[in-house]
Amino acid sequence: MRKVKVAGVGLIPVKEYWEKSIQDLFVDASLIAMKDAGIEDIEKIYVSNMCSAQIQEQLNLAAVMTDFLGKPGIPATRIEASSASGGVAFHEAVQAVASGYSNVVLVTGVEKMSDVLPEIITTSLAMAEEQEYTSYTGVTKAGIAAMIHRLYMESYASPEEICMMAVKSHEHAVGCKHAQYPFKMSLERAMSSPMEADPIHIMECSGIGDGAASIILVPSDGEGVEVAGTAISTDYTNIAQRSNLLEMKAIKTAADKAYNMAGIQSSDVDLAEVQDDFTINGILGIEGLGLTKIGEGAKLVNTQEIDKEGRIPINTFGGLKARGNPIGATGIYQLAEITLQLQNKALGHQVEGARIGLAQNMGGMASICAVNVLRRIN
Amino acid sequence: MRKVKVAGVGLIPVKEYWEKSIQDLFVDASLIAMKDAGIEDIEKIYVSNMCSAQIQEQLNLAAVMTDFLGKPGIPATRIEASSASGGVAFHEAVQAVASGYSNVVLVTGVEKMSDVLPEIITTSLAMAEEQEYTSYTGVTKAGIAAMIHRLYMESYASPEEICMMAVKSHEHAVGCKHAQYPFKMSLERAMSSPMEADPIHIMECSGIGDGAASIILVPSDGEGVEVAGTAISTDYTNIAQRSNLLEMKAIKTAADKAYNMAGIQSSDVDLAEVQDDFTINGILGIEGLGLTKIGEGAKLVNTQEIDKEGRIPINTFGGLKARGNPIGATGIYQLAEITLQLQNKALGHQVEGARIGLAQNMGGMASICAVNVLRRIN
Numbered sequence: 001m002r003k004v005k006v007a008g009v010g011l012i013p014v015k016e017y018w019e020k021s022i023q024d025l026f027v028d029a030s031l032i033a034m035k036d037a038g039i040e041d042i043e044k045i046y047v048s049n050m051c052s053a054q055i056q057e058q059l060n061l062a063a064v065m066t067d068f069l070g071k072p073g074i075p076a077t078r079i080e081a082s083s084a085s086g087g088v089a090f091h092e093a094v095q096a097v098a099s100g101y102s103n104v105v106l107v108t109g110v111e112k113m114s115d116v117l118p119e120i121i122t123t124s125l126a127m128a129e130e131q132e133y134t135s136y137t138g139v140t141k142a143g144i145a146a147m148i149h150r151l152y153m154e155s156y157a158s159p160e161e162i163c164m165m166a167v168k169s170h171e172h173a174v175g176c177k178h179a180q181y182p183f184k185m186s187l188e189r190a191m192s193s194p195m196e197a198d199p200i201h202i203m204e205c206s207g208i209g210d211g212a213a214s215i216i217l218v219p220s221d222g223e224g225v226e227v228a229g230t231a232i233s234t235d236y237t238n239i240a241q242r243s244n245l246l247e248m249k250a251i252k253t254a255a256d257k258a259y260n261m262a263g264i265q266s267s268d269v270d271l272a273e274v275q276d277d278f279t280i281n282g283i284l285g286i287e288g289l290g291l292t293k294i295g296e297g298a299k300l301v302n303t304q305e306i307d308k309e310g311r312i313p314i315n316t317f318g319g320l321k322a323r324g325n326p327i328g329a330t331g332i333y334q335l336a337e338i339t340l341q342l343q344n345k346a347l348g349h350q351v352e353g354a355r356i357g358l359a360q361n362m363g364g365m366a367s368i369c370a371v372n373v374l375r376r377i378n
Numbered sequence: 379m380r381k382v383k384v385a386g387v388g389l390i391p392v393k394e395y396w397e398k399s400i401q402d403l404f405v406d407a408s409l410i411a412m413k414d415a416g417i418e419d420i421e422k423i424y425v426s427n428m429c430s431a432q433i434q435e436q437l438n439l440a441a442v443m444t445d446f447l448g449k450p451g452i453p454a455t456r457i458e459a460s461s462a463s464g465g466v467a468f469h470e471a472v473q474a475v476a477s478g479y480s481n482v483v484l485v486t487g488v489e490k491m492s493d494v495l496p497e498i499i500t501t502s503l504a505m506a507e508e509q510e511y512t513s514y515t516g517v518t519k520a521g522i523a524a525m526i527h528r529l530y531m532e533s534y535a536s537p538e539e540i541c542m543m544a545v546k547s548h549e550h551a552v553g554c555k556h557a558q559y560p561f562k563m564s565l566e567r568a569m570s571s572p573m574e575a576d577p578i579h580i581m582e583c584s585g586i587g588d589g590a591a592s593i594i595l596v597p598s599d600g601e602g603v604e605v606a607g608t609a610i611s612t613d614y615t616n617i618a619q620r621s622n623l624l625e626m627k628a629i630k631t632a633a634d635k636a637y638n639m640a641g642i643q644s645s646d647v648d649l650a651e652v653q654d655d656f657t658i659n660g661i662l663g664i665e666g667l668g669l670t671k672i673g674e675g676a677k678l679v680n681t682q683e684i685d686k687e688g689r690i691p692i693n694t695f696g697g698l699k700a701r702g703n704p705i706g707a708t709g710i711y712q713l714a715e716i717t718l719q720l721q722n723k724a725l726g727h728q729v730e731g732a733r734i735g736l737a738q739n740m741g742g743m744a745s746i747c748a749v750n751v752l753r754r755i756n
Contacts, residue, residue: 063741067612
């Protein structure tokens with residue numbers, strides 16, 4: 001198995017692109033990554049996307065995007081893993097290089113959500129939940145998150161303590177050029193916003209946005225940022241079958257596997273991007289990754305330990321809440337951000353001396369989760 | 379890069395399953411393959427599917443199917459490459475074993491098309507074509523195939539000669555227990571059927587069906603059926619950009635790459651499964667694979683050379699036309715059939731002494747194509 005490194009990254013701002021197509025976004029991010037890597041000749045392309053069938057009425061994205069990038073002929077594969085599409089696509093792209101099949105692999109995540117009315121977005125996102133047992137009951141993903149949020153409140157933390165996950169992400173996004181909402185949000189503002197699904201306020205949820213992010217992977221030459229560990233795991237899609245609703249097993253299993261592959265423990269991680277599509281998910285992500293003890297995630301986000309000068313900086317560019325959450329692109333944004341940190345190119349967001357960073361990207365209510373660990377090796 | 383072999387295959391009959399869910403079909407085929415391989419412990423699952431977002435309103439299939447198989451926790455990835463989903467998923471599954479990331483990989487293709495009205499199927503299948511330049515003109519995939527079919531008629535063969543592709547597939551399907559239409563169809567019957575898109579008769583098109591097929595891949599131990607070569611290629615999605623409409627470059631490029639990897643030439647191939655979703659596509663598939671000269675594909679299918687006793691048996695279980703074409707499962711059906719042939723388990727369809735077989739699986743109008751070559755090594 002060959003070691004794999006990041007050769008370049010490309011990010012475009014998360015926002016609403018009224019004048020561009022989903023193809024344009026894909027090409028824009030990909031060309032930035034190619035320029036960053038100084039590489040024109042791509043041998044394989046992975047396209048990560050969740051909702052194009054509903055939003056753009058477009059499937060076969062691997063062929064479509066490869067064509068629009070001006071690379072017809074190049075092998076390409078499209079990965080869909082609901083909100084975990086980016087992290088899973090990255091995992092597959094690593095395998096393509098590790099196996100020796102490809103020497104230069106481009107993985108680009110893209111989602112363009114502003115083309116349609118919100119109800120189509122809601123319908124499409126709801127497809128992450130199993131239709132016959134979960135969606136059949138009429139519960140949405142936000143509704144499931146609300147039940148888990150309430151259970152966490154009963155066990156471990158106050159509503160305000162949980163809400164701080166969103167406040168912190170906004171604080172970290174300030175100055176981030178690719179963030180959709182790069183401004184501070186007060187706890188009072190969030191706690192007085194309307195309920196999305198009681199007890200989750202709308203300002204505790206990530207929004208709708210368009211975006212694309214790219215990474216180029218090549219065999220490692222012993223310099224720069226390597227892929228130290230990569231893993232996917234799954235869990236019961238129907239949460240009623242889970243033995244403990246506050247333990248997201250897919251996160252823990254993927255993290256343990258990725259740490260094992262990297263030869264590290266959770267305490268070795270210098271910074272992390274976690275999936276804070278809801279505040280409760282961000283907190284359970286932190287716990288699942290072992291970055292704090294079970295039940296202490298909310299307490300941790302109420303300290304300065306997750307800031308860039310802290311013990312374990314989390315969501316240093318604003319996370320899903322403030323950087324934005326263009327679903328199929330999100331996992332690649334996370335990994336591009338971790339790369340920038342490890343390359344010491346994170347500017348105002350820089351975590352000094354960061355050597356090991358990870359991205360945790362999950363879909364459904366953690367029915368699937370990818371954990372990818374990157375390491376600076378020189 | 380580790381060599382990879384087939385440990386087991388599972389097929390369920392292609393038909394309309396009114397009493398089963400798409401999850402059921404996935405599980406049924408997967409369990410057959412696990413039993414065939416004598417393996418319970420799967421390390422990674424690939425799910426190949428095209429249309430579940432439109433038909434079942436279900437995404438996140440990797441997690442959903444892994445859960446229903448009783449394997450929550452196992453890493454899983456869903457691949458969508460329109461009609462090439464199966465061939466592309468197989469390619470990715472091979473990489474997972476070759477790279478050393480996984481030792482036992484299950485790849486199952488599934489599509490359940492009978493749950494909805496045909497117009498939803500048509501809408502979903504049309505998403506294989508690029509929406510802004512191709513579908514915008516109102517042309518369907520059948521319409522594009524019709525233009526190419528007519529061009530082939532002007533250059534190389536009569537309507538009847540092209541139609542024989544379908545007649546032969548039906549002839550080969552007779553006795554096939556997993557075929558949707560295991561009966562002979564006369565040339566007169568096909569040529570007198572209504573037009574689907576002039577000059578393509580409806581009996582020259584594959585139908586709508588439900589199905590699932592599975593393959594289990596493991597590292598090779600030097601026995602049985604190995605993956606000798608595997609490749610994906612792409613092409614312009616808008617056919618107006620192609621220099622020659624009768625040359626499907628994605629087929630040729632993928633085939634050349636797969637042959638090169640296998641260390642063979644097209645003349646070494648003992649049997650092939652080609653993508654005869656339309657008769658013209660089957661013929662251009664045969665030509666693109668180099669199994670005959672350009673322009674001589676139709677002539678070849680009018681001989682006994684493609685029968686099981688012939689020089690190059692093609693679609694020995696009936697192909698897409700007669701075995702059936704449950705889109706996301708089709709590529710895996712092809713590969714399972716090739717495996718049965720190389721294992722000398724093809725019963726009434728057996729090609730005596732077959733050692734090298736390939737499956738050609740494409741999506742859109744060959745905007746993406748996977749060619750996988752299997753070899754019997756003892």
